[in-house]
Amino acid sequence: MPRQLLLDDLPDLARGAALLGAGGGGDPYIGLLLVTAELERGATITLLDPDEVADDALVVASAFMGAPTVVIEKIPGGDEPVMALRKLELHLGRTADAIIPMECGGLNSMIPLLVAARTGLPIVDGDGMGRAFPELQMETFGVYGVAGSPIAICNERGHVAIIETGHDNASMEWYARAVTVRMGGVAYIAEYPMTGTQVKQTAIHGTLSLALELGRVIRTAHEQHRNPFTALVECLAGTIYRFGHSLLEGKVTDVERQSADGFVRGTARIATFDGLRTVELTFQNEHLMARSGDRLLAVAPDLITVLDAETAFPITTEALRYGQRVRVFVIGTPEIMRTPEALEVFGPRAFGLDEEWTPVEQLVALT
Amino acid sequence: MPRQLLLDDLPDLARGAALLGAGGGGDPYIGLLLVTAELERGATITLLDPDEVADDALVVASAFMGAPTVVIEKIPGGDEPVMALRKLELHLGRTADAIIPMECGGLNSMIPLLVAARTGLPIVDGDGMGRAFPELQMETFGVYGVAGSPIAICNERGHVAIIETGHDNASMEWYARAVTVRMGGVAYIAEYPMTGTQVKQTAIHGTLSLALELGRVIRTAHEQHRNPFTALVECLAGTIYRFGHSLLEGKVTDVERQSADGFVRGTARIATFDGLRTVELTFQNEHLMARSGDRLLAVAPDLITVLDAETAFPITTEALRYGQRVRVFVIGTPEIMRTPEALEVFGPRAFGLDEEWTPVEQLVALT
Incomplete structure (x- = not known):
């Protein structure tokens, strides 16, 4: 059943997602602040199981891309990932019905939550990597047949690149990386536009709620003096x-x-x-x-x-x-x-x- | 008055445009072959003075971009620059009424002619550089207020990038160059979408017919044993x-x-x-x-x-x-x-x- 993510869930979720990020996916701290501010101003975030997404829904993956060393110096304003989504929608001529995280990761679990909070779109409880990976073709979406492009890439200056490489997701990564480097080493993306059916077939299910649980386990063990x-x-x-x-x-x-x-x-x-x-x-x-x-x-x-x-x-x-x-x-x-x-x-x-x-x-x- | 470019015009035009290209704009030979083949199969190319373009017409600049050393090894198939135009049209939600060369140059006067021949669109007798320049912001279109973007960039593999940087034409060049390098060092572009009014105000007028004349002067001097x-x-x-x-x-x-x-x-x-x-x-x-x-x-x-x-x-x-x-x-x-x-x-x-x-x-x- 769809459920709301609460303010208290966020630190646990960020911590657990950073664990599943396998060292990558960006430091959770900045993302946590951004999403917290959204919920504090009254925004809501609805979490959907993949099975709850309509088969013909349009679902878009959301993330930052670039070097995590850069994102801690060039912090997001918050508009960039929403702009990437909007630009992709314009390009597709269709609005999205839900957001899905590209990967697990401290910042990269928060960025799609930020988009969900700002747009009111639900977020799918799952992702395309089951961890974090460094490159955009490394997503189960692509492994199991979803085209990664068109992808929209935005930066804080309102610059936009849209790239189309059909099902050649490695080429998409190749061009998108070059643009990201020239955007200053970090950029925000909307990619792998797909149907609800494709989400069910290709996503790693349940990774957001798992991140929440893992983050809670770490915190409560600490509080309860358990190992x-x-x-x-x-x-x-x-x-x-x-x-x-x-x-x-x-x-x-x-x-x-x-x-x-x-x-x-x-x-x-x-x-x-x-x-x-x-x-x-x-x-x-x-x-x-x-x-x-x-x-x-x-x-x-x-x-x-x-x-x-x-x-x-x-x-x-x-x-x-x-x-x-x-x-x-x-x-x-x-x-x-x-x-x-x-x-x-x-x-x-x-x-x-x-x-x-x-x-x-x-x-x-x-x- | 609009007039047709003839098969016999092409070698003179290519030679004269290569002269105005100031060493750049690509070797004319490959482009000449491509356009010749189009006219031989019955296509026509209509040349319009800037003053003959309707004020509200949509005019798009066409070119290859990249290192001229690469284009002689990685020769165009001919579909790439047309695809760039079509992708830009789709992005704009409007079809173009005419093509204009980005610059003078051997190959870069032929590429827009190729697009004109393949699409049936007229080509404006003028360009945005009055010579060739290495970078996309170096166009009189931009100097006098036209936004270079959105730009569409295509290669022979059907890969497409669309870049939007508003009036920041130097950033457009910066991102487009990175994509071009990763597309293999040469790519085909459609850029500076503008109105007929803007063409009249910002283009260098008459450079195609001047190239034709200069190319003819070189050839006939040679034939007449004049210096x-x-x-x-x-x-x-x-x-x-x-x-x-x-x-x-x-x-x-x-x-x-x-x-x-x-x-x-x-x-x-x-x-x-x-x-x-x-x-x-x-x-x-x-x-x-x-x-x-x-x-x-x-x-x-x-x-x-x-x-x-x-x-x-x-x-x-x-x-x-x-x-x-x-x-x-x-x-x-x-x-x-x-x-x-x-x-x-x-x-x-x-x-x-x-x-x-x-x-x-x-x-x-x-x-």
Whole structure:
């Protein structure tokens, strides 16, 4: 049944979405402020299950794109993602019936909520990545047949680009990234216009309410002096993600990070406090691979996250700092993201990694 | 009075337009073949004086954009510029009544003719640069108040980008260039949608028929064993360009050329046969500056051209080769391109050159 998102839900939702963002999707803080302001001024946000969306409804995915390192310096005014939606509607000659998040992520769960609050459109409880990924073709919408374009891209100066590449979603990403870089490194998009039927078939269902639940688990564990990592493992076991596991607790000893070509790329090293074990993370906006020396610990599309060692609050890749005490926590990806066609689009090879994808629960069992 | 362009006009027009292209605007050969094929299959091309365009007509500028070095390797199929027009029309919700060339240039006078031939739309006898320039904001349309966007950009794969930046034509160029680079270094555009009134006020009038005349002068001088350079000087004296002058005859002794960021940039050195005098040319798609040691000989927006020493056929910047025997020939730019607002957009500073603009006829008088 459709239900309203409440003001009190937002911090939990942002926190849980940042967890599922696997280090990417942007820091939740700015987005949380923007959506909070909307609800405080009386706006409402209606959450719809994918099954509640009419088959012939027009649903549009909403997000920011660009390097998360830039979005914390060039913060959104709030009009940009709504303008992207309106420009896409004009181009399509049809108004949207609902919004869906492009991905899970701190900021990228808040941006579509902001659009929903400002326009009054309902938001679909789901997304197109089941986590965050760095590129626009890496969406289950596209994996299962939805054309990503036309896409509308806007910035804070009211500049607009609309790109059409038919079903060639990788080319859409290629052009959109170039425009985003020249818009200053971050832009706001409306993309993957699709029917309600397509949403039901291609979205990862229930990720907004799952984010809300995960965010709540982290907060309440903290308040109840329970171990939040144990609580997360228990919570995930009952979901489509099924599997959560703490790989290592330690200190960030090294971060190498570069913002270029519209992405933030780099590596981070985390060592146990006794210095005997280390994990090296590779990221492109999101964490893509965790290794310990020659040994693969986890690789995309499975989720690798870095959480505060005390609170289990997620730390995004652009916020990683030397000396942070953290846990590396991995999460299994849903089945719909593990099919051969899905792995072709966002498996290790899609990121230029040589590894074969092996389910993280198997890799963990080997250790 | 409207008149038809004939098959026999095309080679002269292409040659004359390449002359006015000031080294840029693309090699005429490919475009000439494409338009010839259209006329041979029975298409017609109607040329309209700007004054013959209805005040409320919708006129759209047509061109290729990108590095001329790329267009000779990645030749157009012919559908791309028509598709750009159609996509812009769809975006505007209105069909065009006429086409106008963006600039003078070998290929860039042929591309709008190709669109006219394929669509049956008339072509306006004029353009927005009075020569060729490397960037899209460098058009008299924009100098005198027309918004360059929305612009539609297409490539041979049917990919489309539409960009809106209001009256900020420099930002339009900035985004369009990024897309063009990712489309493979060359793309086809429809831009500066404007009214007939705006065409009358902002276009350089009569440049297609002037190109035709100049191309004919070059050809007939050659056939009549007259000096083609003298013939060009005489012909230009009676036009809005007023001034033509041979700076130097000699041999190309050095060409440095780089294709990057969607442009071809470089320098060329031409030395007299006795080696006593040299001219150094600086170009960005088009020739921008001619110097001899410390002395400025000509600078944009005045036209600097390199012509074959025997035939006076223009040589575009991407076709310059060591050992070619050439004349460096300069042409005064029309008054409408010499106003303070015009010089701000395409005077020396706009290209990062430190020179003050001085009319080429004054610079020549000083020598």
